[in-house]
Amino acid sequence: xxxxxxxxxxxxxxxxxxxxxxxxxxxxxxxxxxxxxxxxxxxxxxxxxxxxxxxxxxxxxxxxxxxxxxxxxxxxxxxxxxxxxxxxxxxxxxxxxxxxxxxxxxxxxxxxxxxxxxxxxxxxxxxxxxxxxxxxxxxxxxxxxxxxxxxxxxxxxxxxxxxxxxxxxxxxxxxxxxxxxxxxxxxxxxxxxxxxxxxxxxxxxxxxxxxxxxxxxxxxxxxxxxxxxxxxxxxxxxxxxxxxxxxxxxxxxxxxxxxxxxxxxxxxxxxxxxxxxxxxxxxxxxxxxxxxxxxxxxxxxxxxxxxxxxxxxxxxxxxxxxxxxxxxxxxxxxxxxxxxxxxxxxxxxxxxxxxxxxxxxxxxxxxxxxxxxxxxxxxxxxxxxxxxxxxxxxxxxxxxxxxxxxxxxxxxxxxxxxxxxxxxxxxxxxxxxxxxxxxxxxxxxxxxxxxxxxxxxxxxxxxxxxxxxxxxxxxxxxxxxxxxxxxxxxxxxxxxxxx
Amino acid sequence: xxxxxxxxxxxxxxxxxxxxxxxxxxxxxxxxxxxxxxxxxxxxxxxxxxxxxxxxxxxxxxxxxxxxxxxxxxxxxxxxxxxxxxxxxxxxxxxxxxxxxxxxxxxxxxxxxxxxxxxxxxxxxxxxxxxxxxxxxxxxxxxxxxxxxxxxxxxxxxxxxxxxxxxxxxxxxxxxxxxxxxxxxxxxxxxxxxxxxxxxxxxxxxxxxxxxxxxxxxxxxxxxxxxxxxxxxxxxxxxxxxxxxxxxxxxxxxxxxxxxxxxxxxxxxxxxxxxxxxxxxxxxxxxxxxxxxxxxxxxxxxxxxxxxxxxxxxxxxxxxxxxxxxxxxxxxxxxxxxxxxxxxxxxxxxxxxxxxxxxxxxxxxxxxxxxxxxxxxxxxxxxxxxxxxxxxxxxxxxxxxxxxxxxxxxxxxxxxxxxxxxxxxxxxxxxxxxxxxxxxxxxxxxxxxxxxxxx
Numbered sequence: 001x002x003x004x005x006x007x008x009x010x011x012x013x014x015x016x017x018x019x020x021x022x023x024x025x026x027x028x029x030x031x032x033x034x035x036x037x038x039x040x041x042x043x044x045x046x047x048x049x050x051x052x053x054x055x056x057x058x059x060x061x062x063x064x065x066x067x068x069x070x071x072x073x074x075x076x077x078x079x080x081x082x083x084x085x086x087x088x089x090x091x092x093x094x095x096x097x098x099x100x101x102x103x104x105x106x107x108x109x110x111x112x113x114x115x116x117x118x119x120x121x122x123x124x125x126x127x128x129x130x131x132x133x134x135x136x137x138x139x140x141x142x143x144x145x146x147x148x149x150x151x152x153x154x155x156x157x158x159x160x161x162x163x164x165x166x167x168x169x170x171x172x173x174x175x176x177x178x179x180x181x182x183x184x185x186x187x188x189x190x191x192x193x194x195x196x197x198x199x200x201x202x203x204x205x206x207x208x209x210x211x212x213x214x215x216x217x218x219x220x221x222x223x224x225x226x227x228x229x230x231x232x233x234x235x236x237x238x239x240x241x242x243x244x245x246x247x248x249x250x251x252x253x254x255x256x257x258x259x260x261x262x263x264x265x266x267x268x269x270x271x272x273x274x275x276x277x278x279x280x281x282x283x284x285x286x287x288x289x290x291x292x293x294x295x296x297x298x299x300x301x302x303x304x305x306x307x308x309x310x311x312x313x314x315x316x317x318x319x320x321x322x323x324x325x326x327x328x329x330x331x332x333x334x335x336x337x338x339x340x341x342x343x344x345x346x347x348x349x350x351x352x353x354x355x356x357x358x359x360x361x362x363x364x365x366x367x368x369x370x371x372x373x374x375x376x377x378x379x380x381x382x383x384x385x386x387x388x389x390x391x392x393x394x395x396x397x398x399x400x401x402x403x404x405x406x407x408x409x410x411x412x413x414x415x416x417x418x419x420x421x422x423x424x425x426x427x428x429x430x431x432x433x434x435x436x437x438x439x440x441x442x443x444x445x446x447x448x449x450x451x452x453x454x455x456x457x458x459x460x461x462x463x464x465x466x467x468x469x470x471x472x473x474x475x476x477x478x479x480x481x482x483x484x485x486x487x488x489x490x491x492x493x494x495x496x497x498x499x
Numbered sequence: 500x501x502x503x504x505x506x507x508x509x510x511x512x513x514x515x516x517x518x519x520x521x522x523x524x525x526x527x528x529x530x531x532x533x534x535x536x537x538x539x540x541x542x543x544x545x546x547x548x549x550x551x552x553x554x555x556x557x558x559x560x561x562x563x564x565x566x567x568x569x570x571x572x573x574x575x576x577x578x579x580x581x582x583x584x585x586x587x588x589x590x591x592x593x594x595x596x597x598x599x600x601x602x603x604x605x606x607x608x609x610x611x612x613x614x615x616x617x618x619x620x621x622x623x624x625x626x627x628x629x630x631x632x633x634x635x636x637x638x639x640x641x642x643x644x645x646x647x648x649x650x651x652x653x654x655x656x657x658x659x660x661x662x663x664x665x666x667x668x669x670x671x672x673x674x675x676x677x678x679x680x681x682x683x684x685x686x687x688x689x690x691x692x693x694x695x696x697x698x699x700x701x702x703x704x705x706x707x708x709x710x711x712x713x714x715x716x717x718x719x720x721x722x723x724x725x726x727x728x729x730x731x732x733x734x735x736x737x738x739x740x741x742x743x744x745x746x747x748x749x750x751x752x753x754x755x756x757x758x759x760x761x762x763x764x765x766x767x768x769x770x771x772x773x774x775x776x777x778x779x780x781x782x783x784x785x786x787x788x789x790x791x792x793x794x795x796x797x798x799x800x801x802x803x804x805x806x807x808x809x810x811x812x813x814x815x816x817x818x819x820x821x822x823x824x825x826x827x828x829x830x831x832x833x834x835x836x837x838x839x840x841x842x843x844x845x846x847x848x849x850x851x852x853x854x855x856x857x858x859x860x861x862x863x864x865x866x867x868x869x870x871x872x873x874x875x876x877x878x879x880x881x882x883x884x885x886x887x888x889x890x891x892x893x894x895x896x897x898x899x900x901x902x903x904x905x906x907x908x909x910x911x912x913x914x915x916x917x918x919x920x921x922x923x924x925x926x927x928x929x930x931x932x933x934x935x936x937x938x939x940x941x942x943x944x945x946x947x948x949x950x951x952x953x954x
Contacts, residue, residue, distance in 0.1 A: 008607075008805050011615050011843050022582070022849035027856055028933035029863035034747060034855060037862050038881045042719050044749050047851040048622035051843050058843050059584055062836075065612055066593035070605035073592030082598050086503050090548050092590065095771075099559025104572040105773030106910050107563060111902065114561030115772050128541050140634035140774070143816070143826040151677055179816035179826035183645060184677035188821045226529040256540045258530050281833030282609035283599040283793060284632070285775030301673070329673035333575060333637040333666040333762065334773030346555055352545030355501040361523050362504045368526055369514040390518075390526050418605055423598075429817070446505040447514060473801070478604040481801040485603075488796035488810040492787060494628055496618040 011061050012496045015051035021058055049498045068479040069282065070423055076449045078370075080394045080426035080438025081174065081222065083252045083274035085359075088350065091277065091343035100342050105334035109319050115338065116318035119305045122345045123289075129251075129356065130268045130291035131261025136300045137289045138336045142249060143176040145269025145288030146216070148301060150184035151328045152267060152292065153214045153243045155299040159326065164213035164242070170199050172222040172430040174249060186213060193432055197387035198227040210240050218247040219263060220254070222430045223387050224367065224394035224440075234264025243267060243296070248288075251275045252442070253364060253393035256357025266293045272337075276344035287340040298326040303335070362443035363393040366450060370441050371395045373454040378461035382406060383413070386433040393442070397425075399435030406464045408471045410435040413460060415482060416474035420456040501545065565770065568902070569935045573885045573926020574715070574910040575636060575664055576764045576773065577743065580930055582844045585767045585837045594836060599793070599828065603808040604800075609832060610807035613795035616839045623745040623842075624759040625752030626781040631793040631830035636762025637667040639778030640709065640739060641674035642791045642825060643758050646782075647707035647735045648678055649789055649824065654706035654734070657682045660692040660725075662714025663739060664762075665915035671709070680706070690718040690878025690887070692725055701728045711739040712748070716912075717885035717924065718878055722754035730755060742766050742779065742838075744883040746854030758782045767841030768834050777831035777838065788814060791825030793832075853929055857884040861927045864936045868925065871940060873947035877912075877922050885926040887912060887919070890943075892950035894923055900946035901939075908943055 034043055053061070070077075077084035095101065103115055123135035139145040150167065157164050167186040169177045171193055178188040189207055192200035198221065215237045220226045227233075237244050246265040252275040254260075260268045272278045273286030280286070292300065303320035304327075310317055320335070351359060371391055374380065382402035385395055399410035414424035414437075426438040441450055464471050475481065500506060506514065511523075520526060527535065546554070570578045588594065593608060600606030600613075613631040620629040633639045644657055657675070659668055661684050668684070675682055685697045692710060701708055708729040712720035722738055729736040738756040740748075743765040751759035764776035782790060788811060796810025816823040845853060865886045869876050873891035890897055894911045901908035912922030927936075 008611070010611065010618070011839075012618060015847075020846045020849055021584075021844045022846060022853075024849060024852050024856060025929055025932070027859050029860050029936075031859055032862075034858055037858055038719060038748075038883070041723075042721065042749055042881065044745070044747055044753075047746050047847055048619075048625075048750070050619060050622060050845065050847040050850050052846045052848070053843055055584060055844070058840065059588070061843075062584075062588045062594075062612070062840060063591070065608035066588070066591045067608065068606075068611070069593040069597055069608035070602070071593045072596035072598075077598070079598055079601075084598060087596055088503065090551060092595075094552060094555040094559075096586075097556060097559040098564045098566045099556075099562045100564075101769040101771055102565040102578070103562045103772040104565060104570055104578065104770050104907065105576055106572045106574050107772075107907065108898065108902070111563035111568075111907075112772065114558035117561070118555075118558050125542055140638065141827070141829045143828050144634060144638070147674075147677070147826060151673065154676060175816035175818070175820045175823070176826045176828060178821035179819070179823040182821045182823075183674070183826055185679050228529060228531050231531065231534065254530075256536060257527055258534050258536055262536070263534055279595045279833075280598045281831075282594055282597045282606070282612075282836070283832035284777075284829030285831050285834055286829055287775070302669075328676065330666055330669040331638065331673055332670055332774075333635055333664070337774035338772035339769065339775050342555065346551055348542065349546050349551045349554060350548070351501055351503075353540040353542040355545040356540060356542070358501055359504065361527075362506055364526050365506065365511065365514055365518075365523050368518045368520075372517045372519070390520075390529055392526075392529070414602070415604070418602065423605070424602060426601075443504050447510045475604050479607045480604055480804055480806040483603050483800050483806045483808045484798045485808050485810075485812075488798040488808045489813065492794070492810045493797040494614070494617055494787070494794050494810060495621045496614070498618075498622070 010496055011051045011053060012498060014053055014057055014061060017052055019052045019054045021055040075421050076445060076453055077423040078425050078439045078441050079423060080440040081249055083440060083442055085277060085442040086444035087277055087279040088347065091346045094346050095339050095342045113318055116305055118345055119341055120307050120318055122341050123305060125348050126270055126289055127291055129255055131259025132268060132291040132293055134297040134300060135289055135291045136304060137341060138301045138331050139288040139290055140332055140337055141286045142269055142271045142288040143180060144331060145290050146176055146180035147183055148290050148331055149245045149267040149269060150180055152296050152299045154184060155328050156243060156296055157213055164211050166211045167214045167216060168207060168212055169216040171432055177216050197223040197225040198229060199233060201229050204233060205236065208236050208240055212240055212242045214243045214245050216245040216247060218250045220250045220392035223396050224391040225387060226392055230263045249274060253360055255360040256353060257360050266296050272340050272344040277347040278340045278343050285337055285340060287337040299328050301331050302327040302329060359443045366441040366443060366445055367391050367393050367395055370439060370450045377458050379457050382461050383437060394438060394440035396433050397437040398433050399437055403435050407468045408464050410437055412471040416460045416471040417456060418475040419477045422453055422456055568905055568907045570907045571909045571925045571939060572907050574924060575762050576770055577926055577928050578770060578930055579765055579928045581767055582841060584844060585840050588840055589833055589837050594833060600809060607807060610795045612836050612839060614797060614807050616835045617795060619839055619842045620779045620781055623742055624781040625750035626759055627784050628787045629781040630790050631795055632835040633778035633780050633792050633827060634831065635774055635776050635778045637664060637670040639760040639780050640667040641670045643737045643760055644671055644674065644707060645825060646789050646791065650735060651706040654704050655680045656704045657707050657709065658700045658705050659684050659709040661686050662692050662716060663709050663711040664715050667739060690716050690880035691720050694725055697725055698728045701732050701734060703732055705732055705734040707735040707737050709737050713741055713744060713883050713885060716878060716887040717882040718880035719748060719883060722751060726755045744854060746851040747858060748883060763838055766838035768837050775831060775834055777834040789824055792827050793830040856929055857927055861886060864927055867940045868943065871944040873951050885924060888923045888925065889921045890923055890947055892947045892952055894921060896950045897946040900949060901942045904942045906939055906942050908939060
């Protein structure tokens with residue numbers, strides 16, 4: 001990946017007038033001047049200044065760019081809360097089948113039966129995994145699922161003639177939770193964390209009243225710990241008529257082991273790009289289907305995929321049901337990120353009931369093993385685990401002693417890891433752990449890669465004992481060194497100036 | 500072990516010993532017993548790769564895709580040719596499998612691609628700032644509404660043309676339940692937004708005016724003329740556009756738009772039965788700190804070398820939490836990359852030529868279809884790549900007959916517009932040859948004749 005000496009040019013800077021890649025078909029029809037078809041005032045005078053480059057240079061440009069990225073197919077990516085598990089290539093192959101990839105979203109449902117059946121099967125699978133009977137695949141991402149869940153909550157209360165104002169979430173929650181709460185027109189109220197890493201139950205009790213529309217939780221929580229008080233919390237929220245929302249970011253810990261619906265949750269979003277192996281694409285696409293209880297079902301987004309028995313012996317057929325009078329409405333265009341559904345359904349078929357349970361079991365085994373290894377040696381001394389008990393699929397270390405004793409911050413450790421060809425863990429999250437390092441190895445990593453990561457951390461800390469500057473100035477071997485992020489925000493340059 | 504996990508029995512024994520437990524059940528003991536599932540999931544057993552492939556291929560075979568049918572469906576997503584290099588590059592592990600570029604030193608490829616995407620979209624729309632992408636078109640409209648509420652403070656009204664995509668209008672209504680805003684819809688006259696009704700609807704309480712051009716009926720709106728009323732009342736002018744028409748149509752940035760956005764699928768993305776694709780979102784300089792989503796920016800590294808980072812992160816949910824400009828995390832980066840490659844492949848000249856080709860083939864198709872017995876134009880406003888017809892026969896029955904001849908003849912407008920129960924929306928791409936258009940003329944003529952409403 002080391003291309004430090006190369007001069008970086010954009011595709012626009014490689015442009016030269018007259019070069020081109022595309023050869024378009026001949027018009028085959030009369031070719032009057034456009035002004036004869038469209039009034040001149042509606043026409044563009046100068047075409048946009050897109051680059052002029054032939055195909056070989058386009059390919060070379062983007063291949064070279066690709067080599068300036070670190071990726072999951074190349075190395076260990078223990079990014080906490082992100083579930084960077086292997087992305088099976090089979091899923092790419094089946095998603096690319098023309099029957100999926102070239103299917104128009106407005107195709108008449110009777111000529112898209114395979115696609116609707118696939119969506120229905122995925123809905124059924126997610127319902128079983130979540131322990132909630134009804135699923136909408138429509139939300140485009142986890143944050144979109146959160147917004148959907150809060151709008152469902154709003155519709156649920158409105159239907160009972162109530163307008164509640166508050167949504168509770170733990171102080172450890174992901175930033176999307178409070179942002180979604182505001183977008184849905186609610187006020188966020190933070191709940192404290194107790195010394196075992198769970199929700200501070202007395203603080204919760206003090207904040208629960210009939211203004212509470214919803215409690216948003218992950219379980220296991222952001223510290224990777226299962227909150228054993230969940231049943232009590234659910235009872236408390238349900239007693240005042242609120243809904244319980246499950247942020248599915250951490251579902252990879254509990255597939256086939258425990259189900260949010262059984263814990264008392266009313267609404268769950270599932271990140272298909274986390275637990276169900278959709279590739280992250282360098283920042284999307286993903287999908288954030290929601291599963292809900294019976295009392296929330298009437299409000300699900302439109303349209304909903306339904307299965308109907310034909311009654312004439314020809315088997316069931318599938319349709320899009322728009323006739324849902326209590327629905328919150330659409331959250332986006334057409335039916336959702338179908339290409340993601342294909343990949344995730346292929347993944348569920350590949351693993352099956354036993355494989356999904358084994359995936360979660362191994363994810364938890366890997367996390368606890370890595371936690372145990374990192375409790376040894378220098379890591380144990382300088383970056384102790386924040387809440388010392390068995391974790392689920394991830395755990396959080398605190399770099400506070402490292403910062404105090406060695407003078408290097410969590411950020412420095414993360415940047416030095418880049419020189420060892422590891423993606424760093426999630427850093428500075430959750431906010432309540434000082435100098436946090438949040439580590440999620442996932443089930444698809446080998447013991448060898450976990451051992452190698454442990455050794456890299458040990459080596460970096462040993463080096464920092466004698467030469468802390470080495471970490472502070474890191475990285476050295478990457479395509480660029482540390483970047484000036486302040487400048488990029490103070491004087492933003494967000495597009496190429498063109499002559 | 501599954502084929503995606505590697506812990507052998509020996510590995511497990513060593514790992515459990517290192518943890519200091521007997522079995523993984525000890526690790527799951529933190530889940531209270533009543534909350535443990537205690538049974539296998541009611542799902543089939545796992546399958547081998549070949550078996551999964553066959554299962555999915557059998558489902559795919561039950562869909563009438565654009566290889567099986569000649570597709571004149573549009574309504575926001577279009578059957579354009581996606582060049583081979585798009586697949587080759589976007590399937591590279593280095594673009595396919597990373598996370599969001601939180602560690603810029605090892606994400607320069609993705610960040611630079613975002614910067615190039617932003618430059619391209621800024622050029623297309625003639626607005627100075629583009630973000631790195633949103634989910635897709637209709638939710639981008641709702642996101643622009645959220646921005647407008649922040650930008651205009653206490654205003655709580657949106658005015659929306661009925662020419663805006665029905666999915667966008669419905670999504671905006673869904674989000675508005677959370678925003679606590681009201682929406683006033685302005686009707687169409689002769690295929691385009693009723694200018695007098697629009698002027699009537701906009702007032703000092705209006706946060707934003709929403710237009711789409713070409714609108715859902717394919718008609719090109721006079722955005723500059725219509726949008727002036729937004730300026731007069733201090734409302735934002737938000738314009739949804741079809742990116743494929745921006746080689747030939749006057750860009751929103753030259754028509755007074757504060758925000759231009761839209762569905763990105765036509766640029767380099769598959770149809771995929773509706774997604775994933777991306778939404779693009781461009782705005783004026785003043786709005787940069789209010790924008791939703793990721794934005795890549797250029798900067799320097801410690802040695803003074805050029806590099807790229809996620810800029811203006813202080814707008815975003817992971818920093819600002821409940822005060823963030825939006826809750827979104829994704830940039831649909833891979834879809835936006837596909838668009839960037841497609842645009843580079845088309846290039847400055849090719850992009851214009853493609854626009855011209857669409858306009859001319861569309862004019863040809865519209866003229867020929869309007870001459871068919873029992874078919875007339877729903878409006879005669881100028882169009883670019885899609886147009887609306889009225890049929891003298893039940894639209895669904897006509898579509899079934901055309902399907903029997905291997906043609907998806909268009910989108911039945913009655914699905915979304917009760918006033919156009921007899922309406923059919925026909926879309927053209929560069930893949931629709933003259934021969935295919937002529938075949939549509941024959942098929943539609945025969946179908947309308949056979950199904951004609953006899954008085």
